[in-house]
Amino acid sequence: MNRRAFLALSSVAAIAACTSGPATTGGGIGPDGKPLPRVYRIGAFQRAEIEYRMLDSVNALRQASGAAPLELNSQLQAAAATHARDMSVQNRPWHFGSDGSSPVDRVQRVGYSGRLVGETISETYETETETLAAWMEEEPTRRVILDPSATEMGFSWYQEDNGKIWWCMVVGAAGAAQIPGLQG
Numbered sequence: 001m002n003r004r005a006f007l008a009l010s011s012v013a014a015i016a017a018c019t020s021g022p023a024t025t026g027g028g029i030g031p032d033g034k035p036l037p038r039v040y041r042i043g044a045f046q047r048a049e050i051e052y053r054m055l056d057s058v059n060a061l062r063q064a065s066g067a068a069p070l071e072l073n074s075q076l077q078a079a080a081a082t083h084a085r086d087m088s089v090q091n092r093p094w095h096f097g098s099d100g101s102s103p104v105d106r107v108q109r110v111g112y113s114g115r116l117v118g119e120t121i122s123e124t125y126e127t128e129t130e131t132l133a134a135w136m137e138e139e140p141t142r143r144v145i146l147d148p149s150a151t152e153m154g155f156s157w158y159q160e161d162n163g164k165i166w167w168c169m170v171v172g173a174a175g176a177a178q179i180p181g182l183q184g
Contacts, residue, residue: 039125039163051077054128054155054169058145061136067148073172075112076154080168082106083121084158087166093123107170114152117171118144124165128157131167149173 029035051072059069083106086097095103103119120141122131135141144150154170 050128050157051155054132055153057129057132058153058169061132062146065146067146068151070150070153070171073112073152073154073174075110076107076152076170076172077156078110078154079103079106079112080119080154080170081156081158082110083119083170084156084166084168087121087123087168088158088160088164093121093166095119095121103170107172112172114172114174115149117147117150117173119171120144120167120169122165122167124167125163126165128155128167131165135169144171145169147171147173151175 055070055072062069083097083103087093090098097106101109104116107116118141120135122134124131124134126134132145135145150171151174152172154172156168158166160166
């Protein structure tokens with residue numbers, strides 16, 4: 001890992017440690033002797049705080065890699081929110097909707113006129129910054145987050161009553177048309 005990436009990941013970890021976020025509950029040891037997950041509870045009034053913490057963390061990583069910062073886009077936010085909820089309904093983290101929709105279909109449905117760069121998803125009990133750190137450890141999701149052509153992102157989640165969180169980030173490039181053949 002190069003020095004800039006290490007510093008950026010360290011910054012994300014520091015931001016996570018210094019911010020006052022939703023309460024965590026749980027922990028301890030389960031009957032199998034393994035640690036129980038800590039449940040990260042997201043309060044009703046924390047949406048903007050979490051969205052901007054994620055945006056700031058993503059942009060710190062992008063800056064370290066030499067990429068321009070992203071801006072939040074309401075249409076991509078809507079696509080991310082819809083898919084996060086739908087993954088919960090399907091009870092599986094994958095890129096296809098219960099209606100067979102792809103990420104391209106979902107951004108087109110919300111009227112996004114730019115190009116979809118990619119979608120990152122997760123099913124976890126972890127915070128948004130822990131989830132981002134996990135995404136950065138995997139080449140395909142890191143490539144989406146750091147794509148130099150990207151200009152906008154949508155980020156959302158759905159939390160079940162048991163505390164499980166379904167995270168979804170959709171990254172796009174404003175003003176860039178979809179690849180021919182992928183448009184609906």
